[in-house]
Amino acid sequence: MPLLIAVLSFSCKENVNPRSTVAATEKPNVILIMTDDQGYGDLACHGSPYVKTPALDSLYAESVRFTDFHVDPSCSPTRAALLTGNYSSRAGVWHTIGGRSLLKEGMVTMPEVFTSNGYETAVFGKWHLGENYPFRPQDRGFKESIVHGGGGIGQGPDYWGNDYYDDTYKHNGKFEKYEGYCNEVWFDEAIKYIDENKDTPFFCYLSTNLPHAPLLVDEQYVAPYRGKVSERLARYYGMVDNIDKNVKKLLNKIEDVGLRDNTIVVFMTDNGPCPWFGGVVMDFDTGLVEEGYSAGMKGGKIWGYENAHRVPFFIRWPKGGIEGGKDIDALTGHIDVLPTLMELCGLESPDKLQLDGRSFAPFLKEKLIEWPDDRTLIVQNQRVEYPVKDKEYQVLTDAWRLVKRDTDELYDIKRDPEELRNVANQYPAIVKELYGRYEDWWHDVSVDFNEYAKIHVGTPHENPVKMYAHDAHTRNGKKIWVVNVSRAGKYEIRLNRWPEESGKRIVENKAGNKDLKVENAWLKVGNIEKIAKVDKNMTTVSFEVALKAGTTCFETAFNLAEKGKTLRTECIYVSYLGETDEENLSKYIASVPDQLLKEGYVQKVIPYD
Numbered sequence: 001m002p003l004l005i006a007v008l009s010f011s012c013k014e015n016v017n018p019r020s021t022v023a024a025t026e027k028p029n030v031i032l033i034m035t036d037d038q039g040y041g042d043l044a045c046h047g048s049p050y051v052k053t054p055a056l057d058s059l060y061a062e063s064v065r066f067t068d069f070h071v072d073p074s075c076s077p078t079r080a081a082l083l084t085g086n087y088s089s090r091a092g093v094w095h096t097i098g099g100r101s102l103l104k105e106g107m108v109t110m111p112e113v114f115t116s117n118g119y120e121t122a123v124f125g126k127w128h129l130g131e132n133y134p135f136r137p138q139d140r141g142f143k144e145s146i147v148h149g150g151g152g153i154g155q156g157p158d159y160w161g162n163d164y165y166d167d168t169y170k171h172n173g174k175f176e177k178y179e180g181y182c183n184e185v186w187f188d189e190a191i192k193y194i195d196e197n198k199d200t201p202f203f204c205y206l207s208t209n210l211p212h213a214p215l216l217v218d219e220q221y222v223a224p225y226r227g228k229v230s231e232r233l234a235r236y237y238g239m240v241d242n243i244d245k246n247v248k249k250l251l252n253k254i255e256d257v258g259l260r261d262n263t264i265v266v267f268m269t270d271n272g273p274c275p276w277f278g279g280v281v282m283d284f285d286t287g288l289v290e291e292g293y294s295a296g297m298k299g300g301k302i303w304g305y306e307n308a309h310r311v312p313f314f315i316r317w318p319k320g321g322i323e324g325g326k327d328i329d330a331l332t333g334h335i336d337v338l339p340t341l342m343e344l345c346g347l348e349s350p351d352k353l354q355l356d357g358r359s360f361a362p363f364l365k366e367k368l369i370e371w372p373d374d375r376t377l378i379v380q381n382q383r384v385e386y387p388v389k390d391k392e393y394q395v396l397t398d399a400w401r402l403v404k405r406d407t408d409e410l411y412d413i414k415r416d417p418e419e420l421r422n423v424a425n426q427y428p429a430i431v432k433e434l435y436g437r438y439e440d441w442w443h444d445v446s447v448d449f450n451e452y453a454k455i456h457v458g459t460p461h462e463n464p465v466k467m468y469a470h471d472a473h474t475r476n477g478k479k480i481w482v483v484n485v486s487r488a489g490k491y492e493i494r495l496n497r498w499p500e501e502s503g504k505r506i507v508e509n510k511a512g513n514k515d516l517k518v519e520n521a522w523l524k525v526g527n528i529e530k531i532a533k534v535d536k537n538m539t540t541v542s543f544e545v546a547l548k549a550g551t552t553c554f555e556t557a558f559n560l561a562e563k564g565k566t567l568r569t570e571c572i573y574v575s576y577l578g579e580t581d582e583e584n585l586s587k588y589i590a591s592v593p594d595q596l597l598k599e600g601y602v603q604k605v606i607p608y609d
Contacts, residue, residue: 026262026319027117027118027119027201027345027346028201028262028263028264028317028319028320028344028345029194029201029202029203029204029254029259029262029263029264030114030119030202030203030204030263030264030266030341030345031190031194031204031206031250031254031263031264031265031266032203032204032205032206032207032266032268032337033206033207033208033247033250033265033266033267033268034082034205034206034207034208034267034268034269034270035208035210035211035243035268035269035270036075036126036207036208036209036210036211036212036269036270037075037211037212037213037269037270037271037272037273037274037278037279037301038210038211038240038243038269038273038279038311039269039272039273039279039280039292039293039294039295039300039307039311040269040272040294040295040297040307040310040311040312041273041292041293041294041295041297041307042211042236042237042240042273042279042292042293043056043057043060043312044056044057045057045060045061046295046312047293047295048293049293050225050228050229050233050237050292050293051225051237051240051241051293052224052241052244053240053241053243053244054244054248055244055245055247055248055251056243056244056247056267056314058251059247059251059265059267059314059316060314060325061325062316062323062324062325063265063267063314063315063316063322063323063325064314064315064316064322064323064324064326064327064328064364065312065313065314065325065326065327065328066313066315066328066329066330066332066360067327067328067329068310068329068330068331068332068398069268069310069311069312069313069332069333070309070310070311070331070332070333070334070377070379070396071268071269071270071271071309071311071333071334072088072270072271072309072334072379072380072381073271073272073301073302073303073304073308073309073379073381074096074271074301074302074381074383075096075126075128075151075212075270075271076088076093076095076096076101076128076129076151077089077093077094077095077096078270078271078334079093079126079127079128079129079207079270080092080093080103080107080129081093081333081334081335082110082334082335082337082338083103083109083110083111083129083140083338084103084107084108084109084110084338085110085335085336085337085338085339085353085355085356085357086107086335086354086355086356086357087335087356087378087441087445089380089382089387089445089446089449090104090356090445090448091103091104091107092104092107092448092451092453093129094380094382094383094384094387095382095383095384095385096128096151096383097151097470097471098385098471098472098473098474099452099453099471099472099473099481099482100385100453101128101129101130101151101471102129102130102135102453102455102471103129103130103135103140103453104448104451104453105134105453105454106352108350108352108353108354109140109141110141110203110205110337110338110341111123111137111140111141111142111143111203111205112140112141112350113141113338113342113347113349113350113353114141114203114345114347115141115143116348116350117345117347117348118200118201119200119201119202119203120143120144120197120200120201120202120203121141121142121143121144121202121203121204121205122142122143122144122145122190122193122202122203122204122205123137123142123144123145123146123147123204123205123206123207124145124146124147124185124186124187124189124190124193124204124205124206124207124208125146125147125148125186125206125207125208125209126147126148126151126152126207126208126209126212127145127147127148127207128150128151130453130471131149131150131157131466131467131468131470131471132455132456132462132465132466132467132471133455133456133459133461133462133465134456134461135453135455136173136462138172138173139461142205144172144193145170145171145172145173146169146170146171146176146178146185146186146189147169147170148162148167148169148170148182148209149170149468150468150470151212151470152209152212152213152214153167153182153209154214155470156468156469156470156570156571157468157470157471159175159499159501160498160499160501160502161501161502163216164181164182164214164216164217165180165181165182166178166179166180167182167185169185173462175501181217181218181242182208182209182210183208183209183210183239183242183243183246184242184246186206186207186208186246187206187208187246187247187249187250190204190206190250191249191250191253194250194253194254194257194259195253195257198257198258198259201345206250207270208243208246210239210240210242210243211236211239211240211243211278211279212274212278213274213277213278214277215232215235215236215238215239215277215278216235217235217238217239217242218238218242221238221239221241221242222234222235222237222238223238224238224241225237225238229291229292230281230291232277232278232281233279233281233291233292236273236278236279247267251265260318261318261319262317262318262319263317264315264316264317264320264322264341264344264345265314265315265316265317266313266314266315266337267312267313267314268311268312268313268314268334268337269311269312270311271301271302271308271309271311272294272297272299272300272301272307272308272309272310272311273292273294273300273301273307274300274301274302275299275300275301275303278300278301279292280292280294280300280307282298282299282300282303284303286298287299287300287303287304287305287419289307294307296417296418297310297417297418297419298418298419298420299419302381302383302608302609303608303609304381304392304394304403304405304608305403305419306401306413306417306419308379308381309379309394313332315364317344320344320364321364321365322344322364328360328363328364330360330363330368330370330371330375330398331371331375331377331396331397331398332360333357333377334357335355335356335357335377336357336358336359336360337357338355338357339355339357339358339359340357340359340360340361340364342359343359343361344361344364370398371398374397374398375397375398376395376396376397376434376437376441377395377396377397378393378394378395378396378437378438378441379393379394379396380392380393380394381608383609384603384604384605385473385597385601385603386449386450386603387446387449388603388605389442389446390404391404391605391607392404392405392607392608393438395434395435395437395438397434399412399413399414400412400413400430400434401413401419402430402431402434402435402438403419407424408424408431408435409422409424410422410423410424410427410430410431410434411423450594452482452593452594452597453482454482454483454484454551455467455471455481455482455483455484456483456484456486457483457484457485457486457491457574457576458485458486458487458489458491458549458576459486459487463575463576464492464573464574464575465573465574465575466499466571466572466573467481467554467571467572467573467574468570468571469568469569469570469571473597474568475597475601477557477565477566477568478555478556478557478566479555479556479557479568479569480553480554480555480556480596480597481553481554481572482551482553482593482597483551483552483553483554483574484550484551485547485548485549485550485551485552485590486549487549487576488546488547488548488549488579488580488585489546489547489576489577489578489579489580490544490545490546490576490577490578490579490580490584491544491545491546491547491574491575491576491577492542492543492544492573492574492575492577493523493525493542493543493544493545493554493572493573493574494540494541494542494543494572494573494574494575495521495523495540495541495543495556495558495569495572496539496540496569496570496571496572496573497518497558497567497568497569497570498510498539498570498571499570499571500539500540500573503539504539505536505537505538505539506518506521506534506538506539506540506541506558507534507536507538515536516560516567517560517561517562518534518558518559518560518561518567519533519534519559519560519561520532520533520534520558520559521534521541521556521557521558521559521569522555522556522557522558522559523543523545523554523555523556524554524555524556525545525547525552525553525554525555525588525591526547526552526553526588526589526590526591527587527588527589528545528587528588530543530545534558540573544577545588546580546584546585546587546588547585547588547590548585548588548590550590551590551591551593552590552591552593553591553593553596553597554572554574555591555596556569556572557569
């Protein structure tokens with residue numbers, strides 16, 4: 001097949017106005033369930049000899065299953081691609097921290113498409129695409145949102161003290177206390193939401209944080225596995241059990257309220273199992289699984305190979321004729337979900353929507369049995385500040401996998417699904433062909449890699465703004481946030497080592513059993529530099545600055561008495577205080593983010609990490 005045809009499958013934007021056959025009064029509801037770090041093999045219906053998943057097995061039996069469905073190999077990139085229908089790199093997300101997990105401004109999202117077509121929209125669970133305006137779920141199309149902070153409960157952007165039980169989560173941007181285990185909260189709130197919106201079309205994105213580490217779950221779920229597998233996997237499988245129990249509760253609810261027939265239910269996972277802390281114990285020299293079940297695939301989350309990115313995908317819609325336990329082996333991925341749901345639900349496309357994905361609705365309607373071209377998908381693992389060409393990419397076609405490791409590896413995936421026999425030396429022409437497709441893809445998606453996501457301050461949408469180290473860039477012990485000052489004026493910037501709700505003093509360590517010798521707090525915004533002494537009783541240090549509107553950087557650190565040693569600023573609170581006179585503003589010169597962040601910076605690239 002000519003290279004041009006294959007390249008078109010990922011380089012050209014797909015038709016985003018598929019012909020609709022759904023009347024407005026018949027529009028289906030959509031429930032999209034996505035679990036976190038659950039592998040393809042971690043379902044009884046996929047052959048696991050360990051875990052028991054009766055509810056998901058039942059959904060499997062009633063669904064159409066895409067058996068060659070792929071995502072990114074880690075959390076935020078998959079979420080960005082899923083919600084935009086674009087490769088995560090195009091959506092500005094190629095890491096899970098450090099300002100590189102914030103969904104690019106201007107990208108049209110799945111909830112925005114549903115909202116513009118008259119749907120109610122909600123998200124419950126894990127967001128992981130930004131904590132501040134304009135990156136929060138309520139800024140990106142969700143009318144209702146109950147989410148934890150960051151990439152997991154207990155991480156920096158989460159509420160201090162959260163531990164999976166009786167935690168405090170963000171409800172439409174405001175912290176609220178909830179009772180019960182985290183996963184029960186997500187599903188119970190989703191069930192309540194469905195009940196309240198049963199008379200209007202809704203899109204419900206239920207993105208649980210289970211079974212992501214830390215592996216915290218009630219003993220009743222762990223006990224059935226203890227002694228059969230390691231403690232780590234017993235706890236992991238216990239979390240999968242809890243997911244299954246709650247899926248059953250959710251599916252029973254939509255049946256009880258009469259929504260089963262006209263509700264599209266999707267189940268998928270965000271990447272493969274974690275080989276460091278999660279669902280597989282792996283030999284890091286070979287990628288072969290030593291404990292756990294991977295359905296014959298090697299590798300795992302981030303580290304690479306098929307088990308990093310091939311995941312389950314079930315879809316059921318009885319009224320639309322999508323049911324009955326059928327497998328489809330067409331090469332598909334997360335970027336295809338948005339265009340597919342648009343076609344199935346008869347949604348009109350916003351004018352500025354562009355897509356890398358394509359609708360697989362024709363397979364569901366039995367109008368296609370295979371793609372008309374040699375479809376190509378690209379998977380990559382970057383997890384660096386600035387993406388690096390040729391770093392850990394995988395080129396996927398129906399027949400082949402080109403895997404970039406220390407050298408190029410080529411696998412005949414139909415004959416060798418475990419990727420054990422590298423045939424790159426036998427088929428150099430195919431290696432060259434597939435690498436050419438990767439190069440064209442890279443050229444297409446890499447145009448904005450030197451741009452920075454900007455957190456907005458001084459807007460009516462969020463004031464004060466609490467910014468987290470999780471979303472800052474790091475240089476020489478300093479935390480640096482790229483910021484858009486939305487209006488000129490006077491701002492208060494408070495530096496905290498610990499979040500306010502912790503009540504902890506700056507000098508305390510996390511355990512609270514030792515005081516550190518913190519000398520001062522340091523802030524720089526453009527050409528304005530401020531330093532203040534820190535005493536042992538202080539919980540925050542406050543500075544006032546006059547800023548012009550526009551892009552700049554906030555640089556912060558706590559300096560220790562020992563020369564050259566710093567502590568990171570875990571969070572800062574930025575408040576717009578009001579207007580200021582021109583004389584104050586005239587003294588200020590803004591930072592240039594690209595210049596500041598690249599000066600003297602040498603990027604460390606750690607492979608498979």
